[in-house]
Amino acid sequence: MRAMLSLGAKAALTLFGLLLVTFLIARVVPIDPVLAVVGDRASSETYARVRAEMGLDRPVAVQFGRYVTMLAEGDLGQSALTRAKVADDIARFFPATLELATVATLIGLVLGIPAGVIAAARHNRWPDHALRLVSLFGYSVPVFWLGLMALLLFYADLGWAAGPGRLDPWLEDVVRPRSGLLLVDGVLAGNGTVVLSALRHLALPAAILGYYSLAYISRMTRSLMLEQLNQDYIAVARAKGLSETRVLWCHALGNVLVPLATVATLAYAQLLEGSVLTETVFAWPGIGRYITGSLLSLDMNAVMGGTLVVGAVFIFLNLLVEGLYGRLDPRLR
Amino acid sequence: MIPRRPLVLAAAFAVLQVAATIAVAEIPADVVVMAKQIDDIVSLDPAEAYEFSDEEAIANLYDHLLDYDPVHPEVIRGALAQSWSVAGDGLSYRVVLRPDARFASGRKVTAEDAAFSLRRIILLDMTPAFVLRQFGFTAENVAQRIRAENAATLVIDTTVKVAPSLLYYVLTSSIASVVDEAEAMAHAQDGDLGHRWLAFHSAGSGPYRLKTWRPGERYVLDAVPESWGGGAHNRQVIVLDVPEPATQRLLLMRGDADYARDLDKDQMAALSRDPAIVFDRALQAMQTYFALNQRNPFLRRPQVIEALKYLVDYDGIAKGLLGGTRVVHQSFVPDGILGADDGTPFHLDLARAKALLAEAGLGAGFDVTLDVTAGAPWLDIAQALQASFGQAGVRLSILPGDEKETLTKYRARRHDIYLGEWGSDYPDPHSNAQAFVTDDDMSDAAPLHTLAWRNSWQDANLARRVEEAEREGDIARRAILYRDIQRDHQHVAPFVLMFQDVAIAAHRRTIDGLVLGPSPDHTLYAGIEKRR
Numbered sequence: 001m002r003a004m005l006s007l008g009a010k011a012a013l014t015l016f017g018l019l020l021v022t023f024l025i026a027r028v029v030p031i032d033p034v035l036a037v038v039g040d041r042a043s044s045e046t047y048a049r050v051r052a053e054m055g056l057d058r059p060v061a062v063q064f065g066r067y068v069t070m071l072a073e074g075d076l077g078q079s080a081l082t083r084a085k086v087a088d089d090i091a092r093f094f095p096a097t098l099e100l101a102t103v104a105t106l107i108g109l110v111l112g113i114p115a116g117v118i119a120a121a122r123h124n125r126w127p128d129h130a131l132r133l134v135s136l137f138g139y140s141v142p143v144f145w146l147g148l149m150a151l152l153l154f155y156a157d158l159g160w161a162a163g164p165g166r167l168d169p170w171l172e173d174v175v176r177p178r179s180g181l182l183l184v185d186g187v188l189a190g191n192g193t194v195v196l197s198a199l200r201h202l203a204l205p206a207a208i209l210g211y212y213s214l215a216y217i218s219r220m221t222r223s224l225m226l227e228q229l230n231q232d233y234i235a236v237a238r239a240k241g242l243s244e245t246r247v248l249w250c251h252a253l254g255n256v257l258v259p260l261a262t263v264a265t266l267a268y269a270q271l272l273e274g275s276v277l278t279e280t281v282f283a284w285p286g287i288g289r290y291i292t293g294s295l296l297s298l299d300m301n302a303v304m305g306g307t308l309v310v311g312a313v314f315i316f317l318n319l320l321v322e323g324l325y326g327r328l329d330p331r332l333r
Numbered sequence: 334m335i336p337r338r339p340l341v342l343a344a345a346f347a348v349l350q351v352a353a354t355i356a357v358a359e360i361p362a363d364v365v366v367m368a369k370q371i372d373d374i375v376s377l378d379p380a381e382a383y384e385f386s387d388e389e390a391i392a393n394l395y396d397h398l399l400d401y402d403p404v405h406p407e408v409i410r411g412a413l414a415q416s417w418s419v420a421g422d423g424l425s426y427r428v429v430l431r432p433d434a435r436f437a438s439g440r441k442v443t444a445e446d447a448a449f450s451l452r453r454i455i456l457l458d459m460t461p462a463f464v465l466r467q468f469g470f471t472a473e474n475v476a477q478r479i480r481a482e483n484a485a486t487l488v489i490d491t492t493v494k495v496a497p498s499l500l501y502y503v504l505t506s507s508i509a510s511v512v513d514e515a516e517a518m519a520h521a522q523d524g525d526l527g528h529r530w531l532a533f534h535s536a537g538s539g540p541y542r543l544k545t546w547r548p549g550e551r552y553v554l555d556a557v558p559e560s561w562g563g564g565a566h567n568r569q570v571i572v573l574d575v576p577e578p579a580t581q582r583l584l585l586m587r588g589d590a591d592y593a594r595d596l597d598k599d600q601m602a603a604l605s606r607d608p609a610i611v612f613d614r615a616l617q618a619m620q621t622y623f624a625l626n627q628r629n630p631f632l633r634r635p636q637v638i639e640a641l642k643y644l645v646d647y648d649g650i651a652k653g654l655l656g657g658t659r660v661v662h663q664s665f666v667p668d669g670i671l672g673a674d675d676g677t678p679f680h681l682d683l684a685r686a687k688a689l690l691a692e693a694g695l696g697a698g699f700d701v702t703l704d705v706t707a708g709a710p711w712l713d714i715a716q717a718l719q720a721s722f723g724q725a726g727v728r729l730s731i732l733p734g735d736e737k738e739t740l741t742k743y744r745a746r747r748h749d750i751y752l753g754e755w756g757s758d759y760p761d762p763h764s765n766a767q768a769f770v771t772d773d774d775m776s777d778a779a780p781l782h783t784l785a786w787r788n789s790w791q792d793a794n795l796a797r798r799v800e801e802a803e804r805e806g807d808i809a810r811r812a813i814l815y816r817d818i819q820r821d822h823q824h825v826a827p828f829v830l831m832f833q834d835v836a837i838a839a840h841r842r843t844i845d846g847l848v849l850g851p852s853p854d855h856t857l858y859a860g861i862e863k864r865r
Contacts, residue, residue: 030742032740032741035737035741035744038460043462043781044782045780046458046462049458083533084548089548092547148579155583162589163583164584169589170360170569172551173545280576280577281579283575285547290549298737
């Protein structure tokens, strides 16, 4: 119980610090937030009224205090740009990112871990060189460019993948949103057309982001595996006559699962922040575009709400991976 | 044991089914899909909307009282109004509404609805309110001054005598969109006159009703089946928020969008090789200019102002860098609006510019900064200016920033040179004359931060002539006055007007009927139709 309370206090303190830093950084951005609401043409009178309504005529400390009080009452406020409650906006934008990030991370894990293991097992031979090349490409090529090229090839030229957006536009609103995850909502509604359309639209951006996850996860897996393969217990396992498959996939891989869980969690968390460029190229209405757009207009409630969600996701995933350590490593139980 | 062959056959059949579904996924014949950047939409309430995309959506949801012909801008015609007149005192206007107009709700459009719509702009006091305030309306007097005399007659009593055409042109714009009062008031909360509800819903008499607006995603308009104006030629219009021009192009190429609305020069060049794609073009009341802050001691000198106007390669930029998305236009009233002047007295003339700079005592040149929005085409234009200025010794440092960042700096008058664009608030020459000429109050508390104010520039003679033109009752004489003002303004004002925007909509040959007006509030979807 005490441990739980301590964890909760730490999480709350972290979130508070995150909010404070975000708030202070936003104050030094040389953008007038009133402009985003009233535009460039409003009279001085209208401008002054809206500025006061937004609370910007008060000292910064008072503004922050008001926001924290509002937050304590469970209210994230209203977005100045979308005019909707920030909580509703996040409930709309975050599932789009969650769906994309989850599928991308799964691609990264399913392909990245075996690739890393094989590269380590074939150290300095062609599979290792090939993986290094693939990873290097993943690290160095701008995601914006890769996204556009993928769209050009697989969507425009070959017609294998669907285009930008989450769904064919005329299928929007066909199924009632329950989770906000179109694949889940389509399955729950028993609507195969929506599921298929959502899958087709998800494939390309998920593959692009999955490729970046793959590059990171496979490099880390390779490096961790190489370290393990030089250990004495591996030599003993081989001396005992265990098959190479068993040595690699059970003994060595089993011992890198703890750091690998951290690597995978970090990769997932990064994607959950929202990949602004990928979301822009694929017209994907995710949390990354929402936060960036809000930040560029200094829509403070939206920026703070989005930051809070991203922070909470990081904390949740960290707690999750800590919980996993015990299951993956008997010594930590 | 389960036999394998039937399973394999079933799996193959399922794959073929999926493939067939993929192949037939296309836009239904009566649905129109547009790819457009619409992240500027703040609200779809006509009392608040003042950006490009929201005005375009509103133009298809609501009807204005009056309309005008952009080819012959002096011709004002009725929309919801069937007649309009002004009393001899020049202050009292009567607008008689058509008897057959109906809202999407089925209710008749009345003069009370029109009065309610104009009054709420003043009462809600949002951005568009300044347009109506210039006629002397306030929250205190608007109930008496804008009223329905009977079900058909709207009375507007201004306190300020202006040219009648000025008020009429205002009534052709988005703020004269007539809202169904009963519908709006049925959803009013806390005395907001239906504002919160109307931000996401519609209550108009236009050919469409708003089905959905999801910020950052799309808006969807459903055609009103028995619209009084004859109805739309399509069932639904879906406008997707696609910020990236390259993505818009791909959507169009694959047939996943019927229209691409924000293509840049490169995307258009690529599409122009496709015989299935055609382009609709229309001049917009939007101009590209750079402004010289008169607080800068170099930029204040008249010879420098004139020299910089000779240091722009207008044709080279328009053709080479902008690829037809803008045309050269050097005066402040754009084509398509009364009083536009097509004269182009300036061209790149290095010798003349150098002579003028020498005359200003700046033969060795000077250093100056230029604030500009990062991204195409702004940075391209800025670099072209940097190159041509440099040939005369003017060392231009480009300061790129986010659009709102540069605008914040501009409005705070902390710039040297600002490169940007400006659009008319309503289709009357006074809109831009006020912006580019008048400002008698240069204090920080000035009621309007006009472009003249932002650049700390006053010219008493031109300001007086703008006031005269604002009041001129004869429309033909008014047009002449504005042309004369512009010809003098071109030479003395610290504004270098360079280009006028061309709206370009790329679409497949099998679809047609989009009306691209001179401004977003005259861009109409109802005529769009697909040919099989």
